[in-house]
Amino acid sequence: MDILLYDREAEARNFWKKTAEARGFSLETESTWSRPERLPQCPIIIADQSAVDGQFSAEVAAAAVLRPHQVIVATGAHFGVTDVIQMMSNGVEFVIEKPFPQEGFMSKFAKVLDSSQERQRCKREFEDLHSLFDELTNKEQDVLDFVLKGIPNKRTAEELKVSVRTIEARRAKVYLKTNSDCVAELVRKVDRLQSLKEVFEPHRGVQDGNLEVVPPKMAGRRDQRGVHTGPDNARYSSSVGPAETLSLSTAANAATGIGISRHHSRGSSQVFS
Numbered sequence: 001m002d003i004l005l006y007d008r009e010a011e012a013r014n015f016w017k018k019t020a021e022a023r024g025f026s027l028e029t030e031s032t033w034s035r036p037e038r039l040p041q042c043p044i045i046i047a048d049q050s051a052v053d054g055q056f057s058a059e060v061a062a063a064a065v066l067r068p069h070q071v072i073v074a075t076g077a078h079f080g081v082t083d084v085i086q087m088m089s090n091g092v093e094f095v096i097e098k099p100f101p102q103e104g105f106m107s108k109f110a111k112v113l114d115s116s117q118e119r120q121r122c123k124r125e126f127e128d129l130h131s132l133f134d135e136l137t138n139k140e141q142d143v144l145d146f147v148l149k150g151i152p153n154k155r156t157a158e159e160l161k162v163s164v165r166t167i168e169a170r171r172a173k174v175y176l177k178t179n180s181d182c183v184a185e186l187v188r189k190v191d192r193l194q195s196l197k198e199v200f201e202p203h204r205g206v207q208d209g210n211l212e213v214v215p216p217k218m219a220g221r222r223d224q225r226g227v228h229t230g231p232d233n234a235r236y237s238s239s240v241g242p243a244e245t246l247s248l249s250t251a252a253n254a255a256t257g258i259g260i261s262r263h264h265s266r267g268s269s270q271v272f273s
Helices: 010-023 056-066 081-091 105-134 138-148 153-160 165-179 182-202 248-255
Strands: 003-006 028-031 044-048 071-076 094-097 228-230 271-273
Touching: 003 094, 010 028, 010 105, 044 056, 044 105, 056 071, 056 081, 056 165, 071 105, 094 105, 105 182, 138 153, 138 165, 138 182, 153 165
Parallel strands: 003 028, 003 044, 044 071, 071 094, 094 271
Antiparallel strands: none
């Protein structure tokens, strides 16, 4: 299954089925929304207002927070500005208003598919890098920490109270286990892993087992301590253009600069109407 659609309207379900088949993707439909933590594993989830009995924007935003490896698409009619900002600032990648546009919809749907493929690629990259660094022992990790700080082997040996030769041997194992040929490559891999952790690890929205959905007024990035730094320091990007916002241009303008998608793997959230 490539796409899971939650929608109670038969016409919309038929529309999505034909659209998916036209692009060679498999689609399954459900009439009732599942709790975010119970959603199945599939690349794309489309959630319509008709299938959600609770507060729609909060439910879909929670799904995006809990499932960063999946593309979440929200559909419905008469979205409010606050609802759109809440969904997009929490990682919902596309918001599409009903009735669906007849012209150019396939090109818009292609963006959903492209985003999904990119996210799956980044997830595999994250898993590969994570497995490499998981192979390091605690002592090798200590040496890696000194390498990343630019501290030479002699000083590292003094700090860890071992010989320089021991540090050289551990450093060589770090290079070997992480498939790195030099310091520059090692640093690049560590930086990339940290960037992907911001996307694919649940700390962004789940703390101490409790789900936290960022409300619109708090929309912005968190620093490494989990503190909101606000829009000025946000590592987000917006690519919502006036040709793609139409009646939701007010919402898109309100979201611009606040933070409507994560950089690196998250792509750019967009409003279609």
